Structures are given as C-alpha cells and as structure tokens.
Amino acid sequence: MTLFHQTSMEICKLIQQNGFRPGKAGWCGGAIYFATSAAATDTKAIGTQSHHGCIITAKVDIGRVKVLDKQCGGHANVQSDGFDSIRFNPGDGDEFVIWDARRVKSVSIAPWAGSS
Numbered sequence: 528m529t530l531f532h533q534t535s536m537e538i539c540k541l542i543q544q545n546g547f548r549p550g551k552a553g554w555c556g557g558a559i560y561f562a563t564s565a566a567a568t569d570t571k572a573i574g575t576q577s578h579h580g581c582i583i584t585a586k587v588d589i590g591r592v593k594v595l596d597k598q599c600g601g602h603a604n605v606q607s608d609g610f611d612s613i614r615f616n617p618g619d620g621d622e623f624v625i626w627d628a629r630r631v632k633s634v635s636i637a638p639w640a641g642s643s
Contacts, residue, residue, distance in 0.1 A: 530561035
C-alpha cells in the first residue's frame with residue numbers, strides 16, 4: 528500500500544539511509560504513523576515529535592489490519608492478538624500504524640511545503 532509520512536528533510540535523509548524507527552508516543556502508542564495522502568500529513572504531523580518540510584512516499588506491507596475507534600482504544604493488545612497494523616481515523620482521515628519497520632518496503636523523499 529502506498530502511504531505518506533511527513534518529517535524534516537534531515538530526518539527524511541536518515542530514514543532513506545537507515546529506515547524508519549518507531550516513535551515513542553502517539554494516539555496508538557509508540558509506532559510509525561502513515562497518512563493516506565501527502566496532503567493529509569499536514570493535519571496529522573502535529574505531535575511533539577513531529578517535524579515538517581519533507582514528505583516520504585512509502586510502500587508499506589500493512590499485513591493483518593485491526594480497525595480501531597478514533598481514540599485508538601484497545602491498541603495495547605493489537606500486536607499480541609496477531610495484528611500487524613492499525614487503521615484508525617481520529618477525525619481528520621485514516622491513519623495506518625505499524626510497529627515493525629521491516630514492513631516498509633521502499634521509500635522516496637521530496638521537499639514538502641504543505642498542501643495549501
């Protein structure tokens with residue numbers, strides 16, 4: 528599945544070289560978060576660990592997906608229940624969440640000044 532992640536250009540280059548690392552916090556806990564469009568990252572990359580200026584287009588093997596509510600309730604049990612990812616919508620469009628960076632099969636990066 529093609530998904531999108533926004534961060535700084537410096538971090539984009541590190542991800543391109545070394546791959547993703549799960550974050551420490553988020554709606555669904557520490558993980559790697561993706562939006563379904565580049566434009567959607569503008570309203571999603573808003574946490575304290577978020578950065579801006581570069582968009583990553585990633586091919587992600589989302590595996591077995593658990594759909595959760597807008598607060599991502601029940602996320603703590605998802606992995607132990609055999610799921611590979613989460614899909615949830617906090618109110619501004621779907622997000623996909625993975626924990627295992629090996630599920631990201633390829634990335635391309637580009638400068639991003641926002642969709643407006």
